[in-house]
Amino acid sequence: MIRRLFTLAFKNIFRARNRTMITIIAYAFGIGLYVFINSLLTGFYNTSVENIINKDIGEIKVMGNDYNIDDAIPLPETFFEYTKYTDISEQYEYCSPDMQFIASIITSDISAKTVIRGVETDKADSIFHYSNDIVEGVWIDRCNDNEVVIGGRIAHSLNLKLGDMFTLIFKNRDGNFDAFDLNVGGIISTGNPNIDRLSIFMPLAKAQEFMAANGLISGISIKTKKYNTEKIKINETFTGVSAYTWEDLSEDFLNLDKMKSGFSSILIFMIVIVATVGIFNTILLGMFERKREVGMLKAMGMSRRQIELLFSIEGGIIGFVGSVAGIAFGFLINLPFVIKGFDLSVYGDMDIGYPVQGVVKSLWGFEFIIPALILGVIIAVLASYYPARRAARLEPVKTLRD
């Protein structure tokens, strides 16, 4: 019987072909946007996470005990002695100490805020592969004594070219202002705006010397898969330092991602609601047009439940076809963003909240196929509920007389 109801429902929905097609198209549009937006946002999210882990923080960052998690850059007072924690370096294969501090960069006519990143050249490169991101010049291991590597976006905004000189002004750990003239030895472009828009790389020893903080570091980046358990282990083993996961240090980004996902869900929900009204309308009109037929089916002994089921199946089929078409549509509009990516450079240095820049690629979003199908069919069946219920309550005596 169910098979026959499906056959009948399938034939019924194509009786008003144009109406059904318009409904399916509207539904497909809503579902397509659901797939596309989620795929794109997932692409942004994954790229952001990759940028955070692979270019900035690592999976764990060990900071001085006094470090305030709200500070993007650790204050000099929180620096700690690296020699006390060399065991950490020995425990983890991918581990890189650094010293970060804020400075001002001044060229002949412009100044800007910058973050100095003093790193051990080999260790930093083994974790973050910065040498692969050098677009001009060389990584700091091959720079001259007064040369540093500068982020591509900051170099661009300050009009700094390879070999150009600039002045760095900062307050050292003793509270005294210092200034040094440096040259651009390399320009780096990682795709992480924290690096590309803000950072200047130099050897750790030079940064320590600048800050009058010999032997001190601001943090140790670690790459390890089981970062949550390793964080606990470090915190239990070592005193004077605290370990944070990349998630702990990226709370703002993670909250923003949740908020954006929420907003997009609301937008998609509204689109799906509009499409759902289309299904409701299609099934309701179908019910009005086929009142006599429903009366006949009831006269033949079809139960209320079966009539309800028939109309719900009709809605479900529209939902299913619309969802399948929507998934295909979503994948189609997603295609150029997967292959070529979404070019953020057209927005300049505008902060979109995600630690991404340049071209960000969308994902295929295969994980949204099943939710889109389930969501599409369930919403359509729910939208058909009222017309189906009305159809089931039609009295054959009245409808057969109409």
Place this chain on the structure above:
Amino acid sequence: MIKLENLKKTYNPGKIEVHALDNVSINIEEGEFLTVHGPSGSGKTTLLNILGCLDIATSGDYYFKERDVSKLSMSDLSNIRRINIGFIFQTYNLIPVLTAYENVELSLMLAHSKYKKEDILNALDDVGIKDLAKRFPREMSGGQQQRVSIARALVKSPKLILADEPTANLDSENATMIMEAMKEMNEKYNVTFIFSTHDPLVMNFAKRLIKLKDGKIETDERK
């Protein structure tokens, strides 16, 4: 098979009451071929609706196969219709998106969970349209469509077939053929046929004529 006792059907009870049926009592035996006729508003359709378990009486008793169905729920009445009662309408009421075969099959499917393809083809063959099994209603004449509706009513081997003005939309030649087909089925399968009609042709075929007037039985004649 059917026994009506003091059946009343009143519309708008408590307000301006219209007595569609007023103390109607009838006995109908299995295998009868009878017509209910009378002027418009005499209560023919109301009587057929109640006999067909599509409607319930305001008062009185209706026994179908010795079971009092006047107090049953709509769901139970639906079950009785599904298995025991076939309907034939003036406007055929075929499902337009289903072929002749599928229209007949749907009726059989609702009545019995198990059936054979031959049952459907035999029903179509009985009314002489086996070769039209794959046609949709729109591809058939009025007479052919009415034959499909007869096959649809007959296929589930019901005890009772109710036909509401079955010849009203047919020319006399087709009407005669339809009536002959139904007469044959009545004799072959001993199915009870009750017609509501104005058509003298239908009345000519009937073995029993019940005339209604103002909701009451005016005459009940057997030929």
